Amino acid sequence: MRYNTETHDQAKAQDYLHYLCTELPNRRTGSAENRAATDFFAATVEQFGFRIERSQFSCIDWNSEGATLEVDGKRTRVHVSPYSAGIDVQAPIIRLASLEELASSELHGRIALLAGELVKEQLMPKNFPFYNPEHHREIIAMLEQKKPAALIAATGKDPQMAGGVYPFPLFEDGDFDIPSVYITDVEGERLAALEGRIASLHIDAARIPSTGFNMIARKGNDKTLRLVFCAHIDAKEGTPGALDNAAGIVTLLLLAERLLDYSGEQAVEIAALNGEDYYAASGEIQYLKSSLGAPGDILLAINIDGAGYKDGRTAYSLYGCSDKLTHQLKTIFSGYPDLVEGPEWYQSDHSLFIQQGIPALAFTSDQFDALWSEIAHTPDDQPHLVSIQKLISLSAALHDIVLNADRFLTEGDR
Numbered sequence: 187m188r189y190n191t192e193t194h195d196q197a198k199a200q201d202y203l204h205y206l207c208t209e210l211p212n213r214r215t216g217s218a219e220n221r222a223a224t225d226f227f228a229a230t231v232e233q234f235g236f237r238i239e240r241s242q243f244s245c246i247d248w249n250s251e252g253a254t255l256e257v258d259g260k261r262t263r264v265h266v267s268p269y270s271a272g273i274d275v276q277a278p279i280i281r282l283a284s285l286e287e288l289a290s291s292e293l294h295g296r297i298a299l300l301a302g303e304l305v306k307e308q309l310m311p312k313n314f315p316f317y318n319p320e321h322h323r324e325i326i327a328m329l330e331q332k333k334p335a336a337l338i339a340a341t342g343k344d345p346q347m348a349g350g351v352y353p354f355p356l357f358e359d360g361d362f363d364i365p366s367v368y369i370t371d372v373e374g375e376r377l378a379a380l381e382g383r384i385a386s387l388h389i390d391a392a393r394i395p396s397t398g399f400n401m402i403a404r405k406g407n408d409k410t411l412r413l414v415f416c417a418h419i420d421a422k423e424g425t426p427g428a429l430d431n432a433a434g435i436v437t438l439l440l441l442a443e444r445l446l447d448y449s450g451e452q453a454v455e456i457a458a459l460n461g462e463d464y465y466a467a468s469g470e471i472q473y474l475k476s477s478l479g480a481p482g483d484i485l486l487a488i489n490i491d492g493a494g495y496k497d498g499r500t501a502y503s504l505y506g507c508s509d510k511l512t513h514q515l516k517t518i519f520s521g522y523p524d525l526v527e528g529p530e531w532y533q534s535d536h537s538l539f540i541q542q543g544i545p546a547l548a549f550t551s552d553q554f555d556a557l558w559s560e561i562a563h564t565p566d567d568q569p570h571l572v573s574i575q576k577l578i579s580l581s582a583a584l585h586d587i588v589l590n591a592d593r594f595l596t597e598g599d600r
């Protein structure tokens with residue numbers, strides 16, 4: 187029996203959010219707190235009568251005590267690129283600001299200071315399967331071929347890929363073996379004046395083999411097309427990840443409780459995916475390999491990421507949905523005043539399904555730009571920015587999707 191009262195949901199949602207962000211503020215994939223978060227998700231949905239698949243994968247965790255750079259007797263602290271290997275090296279600095287300069291320079295035994303067009307965007311990890319532009323791969327391949335002793339990236343901001351942080355890490359790649367640090371573009375200009383001098387760079391960091399889990403909860407009849415509700419449970423290192431994406435997980439847990447007494451035929455899957463903010467997206471790859479099944483088995487995939495921001499409304503966007511499905515969903519959402527249709531975006535787990543040709547629906551906040559350029563991936567992504575009320579309302583809308591799913595297909599699609 188579920189106590190379906192507003193106060194009950196409020197208290198539950200607060201508890202979940204508090205637990206994830208305050209008790210487990212380091213939910214990076216591969217960390218102990220990440221495993222505690224996935225265990226918590228599994229134990230909670232099991233209470234609501236879901237069958238659970240624990241899907242394990244290999245990943246690396248990473249530990250760093252920081253880095254220092256010393257030139258001309260002046261020592262400064264610099265940021266270590268996430269997943270960088272450690273090093274202790276003394277070598278001359280060479281500044282590179284373009285692919286041409288990179289191509290024509292001898293880098294062996296030097297520390298390369300990267301600036302200009304080389305540092306405009308965060309470089310995609312070399313083995314990242316879903317999106318990897320040619321010019322990123324070119325820079326990485328050339329660096330690997332030229333083998334500098336270490337790299338210093340002088341960066342600005344890249345809200346698209348790196349969220350609100352300044353400077354941003356140019357490299358975040360456990361498969362890229364050249365040790366690296368990053369500094370602001372302003373510090374980079376100062377350092378550029380010291381080109382040719384010998385620098386001492388000390389990076390204290392280690393990669394640690396680890397494991398993570400996707401937790402996939404199921405109810406209903408396996409033989410029907412599935413509704414998949416997902417949200418990523420991992421967070422970037424250095425952020426409690428309240429909006430990105432504890433809020434999404436809280437919403438899934440509220441939905442799971444709404445389905446406590448569910449005995450319908452419709453197959454429902456609630457998945458905590460584990461790697462949206464991890465360089466290798468290992469949880470997502472694992473899901474594709476061992477949990478997704480045939481794309482034709484999924485009726486609709488629903489992803490929540492960055493939803494519930496205290497200001498504005500919750501924005502939904504539809505991808506590859508039939509006219510009938512679109513109409514049905516919009517009819518449901520018209521009953522929820524805090525839901526509004528927003529622009530398409532692709533930087534989250536709904537892309538996984540879209541790329542398989544599966545109809546998808548994504549929820550985020552309509553204050554998307556402010557959220558991603560100022561808050562996401564920073565220490566400021568705190569629980570007080572989350573509207574519990576919006577998460578409760580969203581979980582009710584998701585519940586309506588389950589209850590109305592038999593209207594989503596035209597005869598003959600079944």
Ligand SMILES: [Zn+2]
Binds near residue numbers: 418430431462463534
């Ligand atoms: Zn996210």
